Amino acid sequence: MAEKSFKYVIVGGGVAAGYAAREFAKQGVKPGELAIISKEAVAPYERPALSKAYLFPESPARLPGFHVCVGSGGERLLTEWYKENGIELILSTEIVKADLAGKTLISAAGESFKYQILIIATGSTVIRLADFGVQGADAKNIFYLREIDDADKLVEAIRAKKNGKAVIVGGGYIGLELGAALRINNLEVSMVYPEPWCMPRLFTSGIAAFYESYYANKGIKIIKGTVAVGFSANEKGEVTEVKLKDGTVLEADIVVVGVGGRPLTTLFKGQVEEEKGGIKTDAFFKTSVPNVYAVGDVATFPLKLYNELRRVEHVDHSRKSAEQAVKAIKASEGVGPVEEYDYLPYFYSRAFDLSWQFYGDNVGEPVLFGDNNPASAKPKFGSYWIKDGKVVGAFLEGDNNPASAKPKFGSYWIKDGKVVGAFLEGGNPDENKAIAKVARIQPPVESLDQVKNEGLAFASKI
Ligand code: FAD
Secondary structure, three states: OOEEEEEEEEEOOOHHHHHHHHHHHHHOOOOOOEEEEOOOOOOOEOHHHHHOHHHOOOOOOOOOOOEOOHHHOOOOOOHHHHHHOOOEEEOOOOEEEEEOOOOEEEEOOOOEEEEEEEEEOOOEEEOOHHHHOOEOOOOEOEEOOOOHHHHHHHHHHHHHOOOOEEEEEOOOHHHHHHHHHHHHOOOEEEEEEOOOOOOOOOOOHHHHHHHHHHHHHOOOEEEEOOOEEEEEEOOOOEEEEEEEOOOOEEEOOEEEEOOOEEEOOHHHOOOOOEEOOEEEOOOOOEOOOOOEEEOHHHEEEEEHHHOEEEEOOOHHHHHHHHHHHHHHHHHHOOOOOOOOOOOOOEEEEEEOOEEEEEEEOOOOEEEEEEEOOOOOOOOEEEEEEEEOOEEEEEEEEEEOOOOOOOOEEEEEEEEOOEEEEEEEEOOOHHHHHHHHHHHHHOOEOOEHHHHHHHOHHHHHOO
8 A cells, every 4th residue: 555754744634733734834844744634525624613603594604714724813724725835635534543653654545654753633522422322322413513524414404404493412612502503593492411500611600690591582492400311213213302311302303412522542542641631742742752742632731821731622722732833843953943832721602692702710719790681782791710819708697598498508708819710701802802811910809899890890901
């Protein structure tokens, strides 16, 4: 079988790969030196579009409109761009074996690729209900969303099941974005998740209450505290019902499952050091194997700001880590400087007319501020997270239901501390910049009441 050899190979052709290619071109790469090997059939694109504008009923986003690097306001890298820059795009090619000691990758078709320097950018895959043995989970019209092929199949089903019923399994950002997208497409939408509120890894109950009411006002039915345990299908094998653990049965023409992801590291198991479910790297995205780098969703890297190793599954980090790795590679060849990666976690989502951004760390005491009335014409609210505050007062009474037999509830008063995280719904670019600055600088606060009362003004004055 054919063997090809490159100086640099990026395995995986997603967001990180595209941003790495741009950085290589910027720093100087000779024709034939760099190859991107991707399972997908298209050049790298901005993956977040798949759960947003790609699903719009009118003027949906389509390639080539959202190839990288438009997501960060850059030039679109079309297939021709790679050609012009002498970068080989090896598409529809899945790597099934990686031999890091032998510096060789083998594809499903048996081709062999040699490299001197490898960047691992395989991203994540979805967790499937079938992995937990959920009965009937392989029925037709049960969808997961990771790649453009998945999105195309979903678009086809939305067209085929006009005005039908959709059930979203999972209350994370994929669930929330898909719930909105299907509702906008005029389907009757129910969402099911086991937690007491949506996006529990980031949202506080106060933040979630806004989105849940907003969704309810859009006609979306939210069922919390239970999970999907089985599906029924018709004679064509198409899903017809979702059975919940609490005994409820929901009719469904389309089901979308968003119950999390897992980094694609299997190819490299046993060959490279791992940590926290990802491939361990240093601040330059170098792994434990010489000349092998890992970026994006798969990398567990030192997050300098919090002095700990973390894995971050968000698009902003995939872009920046890719650029950092290329800078480090080039610096090791004597081209250009590179500084330690000093990342401020940033994550965003958009659904309906809503749009939020989050910066920093959601640890410590959350403080909600602003107008979080879901019926407002233009709601704008947020939350700060205050860490290292001192408890200076405490109050305790039974429970805060006046009708309880034995009420018990209480309150703490917290003084001092610093802001470590900031969330904002409905912010304009300047306001979003202000909350990013706050999360980076971590200004001290006098009390929780101070930031609650000042709200956005607290960030704007920093
Ligand atoms: P990916 O972009 O996933 O790219 C990995 C690539 O590697 C894929 O092309 C895959 O096919 C390929 N690959 C994997 N294994 C192999 C193999 N063995 N051989 C060849 N190729 C292989 N983040 C946000 O911050 N905000 C958002 O709003 C947001 N929305 C999202 C919406 C959706 C639907 C999804 C799926 C993700 C979203 N994310 C969002 C997360 C963000 O897209 C990811 O963090 C980012 O894409 C990670 O980049 P990556 O390059 O590491 O991986």
